[in-house]
Amino acid sequence: MRSVISAAVLALLPLSIVVSASTSSEAAAEGGSISARNVVLYTTCPNYEYGYNVVLPEWAVDWDMQVTLYGRDGLSAGSDYVSGPTSGVSEALACLEPGRYTIEAMVDAYDEYYNEYSFQLAPKSFTVRKARxxxxxxxxxxxxxxxxxxxxxxxxxxxxxxxxxxxxxxxxxxxxxxxxxxxxxxxxxxxxxxxxxxxxxxxxxxxxxxxxxxxxxxxxxxxxxxxxxxxxxx
Known part of the structure; x- marks a missing residue:
């Protein structure tokens, strides 16, 4: 009886290892980037235009992204919500002043059961100046x-x-x-x-x-x- 149980346990080990490796690979598949650009204030309150490219895990069936602009003081200076195409150009609603800002993006990916998995894109910095x-x-x-x-x-x-x-x-x-x-x-x-x-x-x-x-x-x-x-x- 012991030999049968041991054989059963050994037979399950490779399967467990394969499942674990597959989950790790899928989790590492996400990524992407935000492209920030410096801004000249030709108008009083321009929206901030930025580019993005999101790489989703293979199992994801839906996604969305929350984008936030932060000033030097750490307070929010603008935001945007993105879903649909995983790459493109969008605009954050903002009213910027001269200074340095950071743009951050948090992505939420959803599987077929709508379980949520979140990851953050690398933040980027940009500057805003008055027109000369x-x-x-x-x-x-x-x-x-x-x-x-x-x-x-x-x-x-x-x-x-x-x-x-x-x-x-x-x-x-x-x-x-x-x-x-x-x-x-x-x-x-x-x-x-x-x-x-x-x-x-x-x-x-x-x-x-x-x-x-x-x-x-x-x-x-x-x-x-x-x-x-x-x-x-x-």
Missing amino acids: SRTTLQVSNNNPSRGDVVTMRGTVKDERPRGYFPTDFAKVVLEVYRAGRWQVSRGIYDYSNNRGRVVLKGRYLGEPISIRLRTKSDDSENWAGSVSRKVRLR
């Missing part, structure tokens, strides 16, 4: 006499998906270099017109001085401020 601006400066005379009025013509353009275009109603101020630093010249400023142009005037006091124009930006603007080249008046 460009400021130019041309002066009517860079060798004026004391008391002359100097006309300063500037242009402002901001970055957009297809290049740089004129910026209207941007505040442009005159800066002068004094005491080792750039200082705003009080009272000499204006706003750009619908062609991005601005004209400022100032009286030359007779001492050599460096000047430049600064385009100012606040939190309501999608673009960052900028400065022109410096011009030496002498």
